[in-house]
Amino acid sequence: MTDLPGRRLLLVHAHPDDESINNGATMAKYAAEGAHVTLVTCTLGEEGEVIPPGLAHLAADRDNTLGAHRMGELAAAMKELGVTDHRFLGGPGCYRDSGMMGAPQNAVPTSFWQADLDEAAASLVEVIREVRPQVLVTYDPDGGYGHPDHIKAHRVAMRAADLAAEPAFRRDLGDPYDIAKIYWNCVPMSVVEAGFARLREAGREGDLFPGVASPQDVPGVVPDDEVTAAVDTAAYAPRKAAAMRAHATQIAVDGPFFALSNDLGQPLFPTEYYKLVRGRAGAAGREDDLFAGVDA
Numbered sequence: 143m144t145d146l147p148g149r150r151l152l153l154v155h156a157h158p159d160d161e162s163i164n165n166g167a168t169m170a171k172y173a174a175e176g177a178h179v180t181l182v183t184c185t186l187g188e189e190g191e192v193i194p195p196g197l198a199h200l201a202a203d204r205d206n207t208l209g210a211h212r213m214g215e216l217a218a219a220m221k222e223l224g225v226t227d228h229r230f231l232g233g234p235g236c237y238r239d240s241g242m243m244g245a246p247q248n249a250v251p252t253s254f255w256q257a258d259l260d261e262a263a264a265s266l267v268e269v270i271r272e273v274r275p276q277v278l279v280t281y282d283p284d285g286g287y288g289h290p291d292h293i294k295a296h297r298v299a300m301r302a303a304d305l306a307a308e309p310a311f312r313r314d315l316g317d318p319y320d321i322a323k324i325y326w327n328c329v330p331m332s333v334v335e336a337g338f339a340r341l342r343e344a345g346r347e348g349d350l351f352p353g354v355a356s357p358q359d360v361p362g363v364v365p366d367d368e369v370t371a372a373v374d375t376a377a378y379a380p381r382k383a384a385a386m387r388a389h390a391t392q393i394a395v396d397g398p399f400f401a402l403s404n405d406l407g408q409p410l411f412p413t414e415y416y417k418l419v420r421g422r423a424g425a426a427g428r429e430d431d432l433f434a435g436v437d438a
């Protein structure tokens with residue numbers, strides 16, 4: 143496709159809301175700078191818990207209509223981030239949310255956890271060969287915190303990156319394409335600790351949330367020296383907060399903090415961090431641009 147912008151970024155996430163929590167500011171920044179930003183979400187997040195009491199009836203064990211509702215939340219979040227290319231892996235509802243690790247929903251045949259890896263990866267190969275991203279962002283092998291859909295999203299993204307470059311693989315899905323750089327989401331330990339210190343300080347002044355999470359609750363925390371890129375996205379922090387707010391069934395935002403359905407406060411990180419796991423770094427120290435060293 144010759145009409146695509148020079149810089150193209152692909153993000154692969156498990157549920158609606160993960161993109162805003164992990165990469166919202168990065169997505170807003172690159173979209174604002176004219177890059178083509180593509181989000182692929184693997185499930186509709188049907189098994190999520192619902193925060194607002196007025197919407198509790200949407201939950202899987204009641205009306206079971208949360209998936210459709212979260213599609214609307216995701217669309218609203220993408221509007222806040224200025225991202226127009228958003229897709230669900232295999233189409234909306236193709237793979238169902240698998241629930242937390244060990245939950246009976248893990249065994250549901252249509253769950254993402256049960257999906258055939260290469261079949262799911264083939265759907266992503268088609269996207270990769272169409273938008274030809276120089277940069278792919280996904281989770282680490284543990285999915286950041288061990289959720290089966292996050293682990294599976296990691297596996298599908300990495301497998302699809304390999305298959306997309308394979309000349310012999312499914313030429314009906316497009317011409318082979320090799321992604322130049324692959325990053326995993328992460329957060330440096332020192333930043334997490336400073337964030338929680340700010341949260342505890344603020345908590346003394348007013349009751350923000352019923353409780354405070356711990357650094358272990360933050361997905362993808364790594365020792366500082368494992369972080370290879372820090373994208374200065376402070377200017378886009380308000381957009382990130384607005385996108386997170388759009389996921390109202392899942393996230394309660396309060397100033398620079400937020401809570402998930404467990405009601406435990408966490409710091410909202412305005413700078414987003416990454417670990418380069420494939421491709422060449424474009425800077426000697428920490429990169430400040432995911433496209434560094436990539437010829438647009």
Ligand SMILES: [Zn+2]
Pocket residue numbers: 156157160289292
């Ligand atoms: Zn998730």
